[in-house]
Amino acid sequence: MFMRKHRPRITRIVCGLIACLVAVSGVSAQRPVRDWVRDGVIYEIYPRAFSQQGNFNAITARLDELKNLGVTILWLMPIHPIGQEKKKGTIGSPYAVRDYYGINPDYGTAEDLKRLVREAHARGLKVIIDIVANHTSWDSVCMKHPEFYKTRRTRQHHVPIRLVDIAALSYGNQQ
Numbered sequence: 506m507f508m509r510k511h512r513p514r515i516t517r518i519v520c521g522l523i524a525c526l527v528a529v530s531g532v533s534a535q536r537p538v539r540d541w542v543r544d545g546v547i548y549e550i551y552p553r554a555f556s557q558q559g560n561f562n563a564i565t566a567r568l569d570e571l572k573n574l575g576v577t578i579l580w581l582m583p584i585h586p587i588g589q590e591k592k593k594g595t596i597g598s599p600y601a602v603r604d605y606y607g608i609n610p611d612y613g614t615a616e617d618l619k620r621l622v623r624e625a626h627a628r629g630l631k632v633i634i635d636i637v638a639n640h641t642s643w644d645s646v647c648m649k650h651p652e653f654y655k656t657r658r659t660r661q662h663h664v665p666i667r668l669v670d671i672a673a674l675s676y677g678n679q680q
Contacts, residue, residue: 541577541631548576551599552584552612561617565624578631584609584618588642591670601642601670640671648672 548571556563564579571579586607587597599609608615625632641647648654655675 545578545631546575547578547580548574549580549582551582552609553596553599559611561613561621565617565621568621568624568628568630572628572630576630578633579625581632581634583635583637584612585637586610588644588670590642590644592642593670597642598670600637600640602637603642603644604646605636638674640673642670643672645672647674 550564552561552564553559556567583599583602585599585605586603586609587599588601588603589597592598592601608618612618622632653674655673
């Protein structure tokens with residue numbers, strides 16, 4: 506029953522993993538992989554857990570340490586404000602994005618983020634940001650457009666399994 510019910514989702518996940526493996530291996534002749542991607546050493550950072558301070562300035566202060574470890578790419582987990590409606594735990598999940606244009610104030614300001622990126626680039630480090638493109642929080646600024654969201658036959662917003670803190674976006678609407 507589980508496999509029948511979730512087969513499309515599992516198929517998408519497997520296909521996505523295969524696509525990632527092909528891209529990393531450089532097999533595709535259609536689109537060459539840049540050296541920094543193929544040879545990169547990625548360090549994923551959840552700003553809240555990275556240091557006692559839990560902010561961009563604390564990450565900036567440790568850039569030399571990360572570079573000395575051999576890191577070439579900093580991967581910041583979502584940096585946007587976290588939704589409060591239906592949140593998990595006391596803080597909520599960084600993947601329940603409330604505003605894609607905002608910066609989580611717990612992490613600092615837009616200028617703090619820009620300084621982190623500038624300082625990382627000065628050390629030859631790349632910075633990538635985890636963008637959550639398939640769902641938002643329930644109190645997202647996007648919620649004023651219900652047509653942007655997947656709905657069930659009952660016209661309620663779609664909630665992926667076990668992810669009650671997020672609402673799934675629908676890309677069927679081309680607005």
